[in-house]
Amino acid sequence: MSGLSIENISMRFDLPNGSSVQALKNVSLHLKEGELMSVLGPSGCGKTTLLNIVAGFLAPTEGHIAMNGHKVHGPDAERGMVFQQGALFEWMNVRDNVSFGPRMKGQREAEYGSQVDHLLDVTGLGDFKDKAIYELSGGMQQRVALARCLANDPDVILMDEPLGALDALTREKMQGLVLKLWKETGKTIILITHSVEEALLLGERLLVMAPRPGRIHKEYRLPYADMGVNADLREVKKSEGYSQTREEILSMIWDMEEEIMGRTEAAQ
Ligand SMILES: Nc1ncnc2c1ncn2[C@@H]1O[C@H](COP(=O)(O)OP(=O)(O)OP(=O)(O)O)[C@@H](O)[C@H]1O
Numbered sequence: 001m002s003g004l005s006i007e008n009i010s011m012r013f014d015l016p017n018g019s020s021v022q023a024l025k026n027v028s029l030h031l032k033e034g035e036l037m038s039v040l041g042p043s044g045c046g047k048t049t050l051l052n053i054v055a056g057f058l059a060p061t062e063g064h065i066a067m068n069g070h071k072v073h074g075p076d077a078e079r080g081m082v083f084q085q086g087a088l089f090e091w092m093n094v095r096d097n098v099s100f101g102p103r104m105k106g107q108r109e110a111e112y113g114s115q116v117d118h119l120l121d122v123t124g125l126g127d128f129k130d131k132a133i134y135e136l137s138g139g140m141q142q143r144v145a146l147a148r149c150l151a152n153d154p155d156v157i158l159m160d161e162p163l164g165a166l167d168a169l170t171r172e173k174m175q176g177l178v179l180k181l182w183k184e185t186g187k188t189i190i191l192i193t194h195s196v197e198e199a200l201l202l203g204e205r206l207l208v209m210a211p212r213p214g215r216i217h218k219e220y221r222l223p224y225a226d227m228g229v230n231a232d233l234r235e236v237k238k239s240e241g242y243s244q245t246r247e248e249i250l251s252m253i254w255d256m257e258e259e260i261m262g263r264t265e266a267a268q
Contacts, residue, residue, distance in 0.1 A: 002068050004031040004054070004156055004188055009063035011049050011214075023049040024060070025213035031205075033155070036182050036189045036225055038203030040196060040249065042256045046214020047192045051158050054190065055081050067155065077101065080154035082145050084161040088133045095120065095129040097144050101152035112151070119147040122184065123177065139170035143177070150185060159191040163198065175201055175233055183229045196249050201228055201236060208249060210256055212263075218252065220245065 011024040024046040031037055039047050052058040054065055056075040065072040067079070088097050098119060102112035120126050123143040133141060142162060149157055162178075163171045175198060182189055193199050199206050204225040210217035222245070228236045236242070 001030070001066075003033050003035075005066040006030070006050070006054065007063050007066060009050070009053060009060045009065070011046070011053065011058070012061045022213035024053075025215050027063075027214070027216055029207070029216065029219075031156075031188050031190070033188055034186045035204060036202065037191070037205040037207060038199035039190060039192045039207045039209060040194070040199045040253065041207075041209030041214075041217070042211055042253055042260060044214075044260075045209040045211035045256075047209060048160055049214065050209075051081075051160055051190065051192055054156070055079055055158050077105075077152045078155045080149040080152050080157050082142075082149050082157065082159045082162045084164045085141075088141060088144055088148070090133045092133070093129070094125055094131050094133070094136070094144055097133065098125075098129075098147045098151050100148060116147075116151055119150050122181065123147040137170070139166050139174060142166065142174060146177070146181065150181065150187075154187065156188045156190070159189065161192055161194065164194065171198075172233060176228065178202055179225060179228045182225070196246055196253070197237070199249070200224055200242065200246055201233055206249075208252060211260060217256075220249075 006027055006029050009024055009027045013021045013023055015021065027050060041047055049058065053060050056072050056079065089100065092100070095116065099112055099116045102116070120129050123146055125140070125143050125147060128136065128140060133144070136144065145162070163174050166174060178191070179202065191202055200222060201224050203222055206220040206222055207216060208218045209215065224236050224239065224242065227239065
């Protein structure tokens with residue numbers, strides 16, 4: 001089967017004191033090629049654990065990940081990751097950061113050069129390509145992180161709160177950029193966020209996870225990501241059903257957090 005399959009994944013962390021944490025239990029879903037899915041849920045519901053398992057950084061205690069029908073056994077360039085802080089190479093300039101992957105694969109400038117320049121242009125970095133990383137704002141650094149990930153031409157892009165550290169205006173611009181890159185490249189994307197608005201705007205599919213154990217609580221299929229490709233995101237937020245869905249998800253997460261607080265207080 002083509003696409004990304006998360007097949008009955010469970011993850012238990014055994015702690016040094018003999019206890020254990022069931023971070024995920026029986027999580028299954030399939031993403032078709034080119035789907036964009038946002039993931040929301042209260043703190044500790046296993047979002048990052050799930051992403052790390054899909055990336056191949058963690059082996060699940062049960063279940064497996066399959067890419068285009070093949071079992072995943074570890075990290076691979078077919079699954080690229082973008083972190084909250086760019087994890088960039090500070091000692092390289094912007095262009096060298098973006099061309100890092102192709103250069104590591106042994107490609108020459110003649111092979112990767114035009115694609116890297118194209119990515120620098122579409123991410124708005126064309127005039128910054130010779131700059132050092134420390135000269136860039138947080139938003140520009142996340143543009144480099146996105147371009148660097150795309151330069152590896154992964155099938156799937158995994159994003160763990162990629163815009164979480166940005167100010168509100170920069171974040172809004174970057175949300176537009178994520179949509180533009182998604183449409184232009186046709187990549188499959190999983191994006192974790194703590195922002196309900198961001199999950200609504202960037203999730204063609206939106207997954208709400210619940211904690212203890214981490215599991216899928218509810219899934220939505222939404223029109224806003226498609227609408228946002230060609231429209232101002234502020235206009236998209238005025239669309240029919242947007243506020244209603246936002247309120248529904250906010251109360252869902254609020255209730256889960258209240259329940260966690262209740263359980264924690266009862267245990268004390
Ligand atoms: N390496 C680890 N060892 C032990 N427990 C872990 C480890 N990694 C995660 N956990 C636990 O697994 C659960 C899920 O953690 P995870 O970080 O995946 O949640 P999250 O939804 O991404 O949280 P947040 O929104 O706060 O980032 C939590 O209870 C966490 O404490």
